[in-house]
Amino acid sequence: MAPKTESATYTHGHHPSVIRSHGWRTALNSAAYLLPHLKPHMKILDIGCGPGTITVDLAGYVPEGHVTGLERAGEVILGQARTLAQERGVKNIDFVSGDANALEYEDGSFDVVLCHQVLQHVGDPVGILKEMKRVAKSGGIVAARESDYGAFLWYPQSDGLDEWQSLYSKVARHNGGEPDAGRVLHVWAKQAGFSDIKCSSSNWCYSSKDEVEWWADLWVERSVSSAFAKTALDGKLAATEDLERVSNAWRLWGEHEDAWISILSAEVICRKE
Template identity: 65%
Template sequence: MSKTEGATYTHGHHASVLRSHTWRTAANSAAYLLPHLKPDMKVLDVGCGPGTITVDLAAKYVPQGHITGLENAAGVLVQARELAKEKGVTNVEFVEGDANALQFADETFDVVFCHQVLQHVKDPVNILREMRRVAKTGGIVAARESDFGGFIWYPAVEDMEDWLAFYSANARSNGGEPNAGRMIHTWAKKAGFSPSAVTSGSSTWCYSTKEEVAWWSGLWAERTVASSFAKTAIENGTGTQERLEKASAAWRNWGNEEEAWFSVLHGEIICRK
C-alpha cells in the first residue's frame, strides 16, 4: 500500500530519539487506557516505533489476546521485533503501513490507540477516522499526545524559551502540530465520534531526580543538533546551525542546574465507537 502521509516526522529515529522512545512503557505512557483493557482483546498500536509499549501491553495486559504494532518507518520495526523475541512475547506482530490508509478491514480491533503520533501528521482527523473505521462497534479508539505549549521547566535558563519557539515553528513547517494535546478531543469529534462518546483528560511526565534530569537534558541536547530536527530546521529555514547549537547548549545548561525540574503535559482521549 502506498504511503500518503504529507508531514515529515520532526524527530526521525536517531539514537537520541530512540533513547526516549524505548523508555516508554504501558504504565508510564498508557495508564489512562489500561483500565479499559481485557486479557483477550485484539489491539492495534498505530505508530508503534520501537515497540516498547506494544510488547508491554501484549505481555501484561492482553496475554490471551493479540496486539499489532503498525509503523511507517520499517527500520525501527527490526528493533521492535527483536524486543518481542528477547522478552518471549508471541502474541504480538509488527507490520509496516500508513495510518492514513490502514490495511485492515472495518470492525477488526477491540482497541485502536496511538501515542505521540497525531502531533506529527498532516491530517490527524483522517487518521482518527481510519482508527475509528477499523475499531469494532462498542470498541475504543484512544490517543495520548504531548502539548509543547504546556511544557514547564525550572529554573529559567537563557535560550530555553527560544528552543521552544524554534521547535514549534519547525514542527509546524514539517506539517505537524506541537500543541496537539489540547486539540485531540476536538479532532476526535471531527473524525465522527459524538461528543458524548469522547472522554478527555491529561497527565504528565515529570523529570526531577539528578538521573532523570541528566537523561532528559542529554537526549534533547543531542537530538537538537543530531536528529532529523536539525536537518529539517535548516531545510525549512526555521533555524541555522548557530541557533541549533545555542538550543542544544541551553538544554545542557538547564540540565546542570542543581534545582532542575521539567514537566511534560499530555492530552488523552478515550473514544467509544
C-alpha cells in the first residue's frame, strides 16, 4: 500500500507576502511555550519549517543536540532555510523534504517533535499527530501551536474585516483545513492517543504604528495576489471585487491611528508514555 500523502491544500501558498510573514517568526515569539522544556542534548524535528526562522533559532537551545526542519513545499523554501542557517553560522541543523503524513524516520527517533501553524492546513491532523508521536522517543515531547481565526480580535470595528474573516474560513475549509484549529487542538491530541497533555495559549498582538502597517500591508497584498485569492476565485467563493473590497478594508484599518489586532493561538505539550 502506498504511503499516505497530504490531501488538503495549503491555504496561504508561498507568495512573497506570505514568506515575509513567516520570516518574522522566531522561537521566542512563536514557540515560547516549548522553550522551558528543551535541554542542550535534545534531537528535534520541526515539521512544516517553512523558511526556517523558528528552526534555526531552536538550534541555539540545543547546542549539544540537533534540529531537523522538514518541509513539503519544495526546494525553494528549503533553500531559503539552509541559507539562513549558513548566514547565522548554525551547524547543528539540517533541512529535508517530506510529508508529515508518512515520516521517513524510525520509531522513537526524536526527543521533541513540533509543528507550528501546520495542523490547521492538513486533511488529517489527528493522523499527523499520531505520526509525530510515533517518531518521538518514550518520554519525549510532541508540541503544536495553532491559531484560531474565529478568535481574532481587532479595533476599530470593520465590516470589511468581518467579511475577510468569513471568507478566510470558507477558503480554508474549501481547501480541506480547519481555520479554527486552536480551540480543538487539545481534542486532536487526545484522539491521537495522548493522555499527558498540557494546554496553553498566547497571542501575537500588533499595536504600534510599524506593526500595524506591516500586518495590514501583508493582507492588502495577500487578499488579491496570494493562493488565498486564487482559491477564492477558482472556488467561486468570492469575485474580484469582493477581494478588492477586503484588501481595501485592510488598508483602511492599517491607516487608523488606534488600530490594534490580537491573533490567538492554542498550544499543547504532549508527553509520549
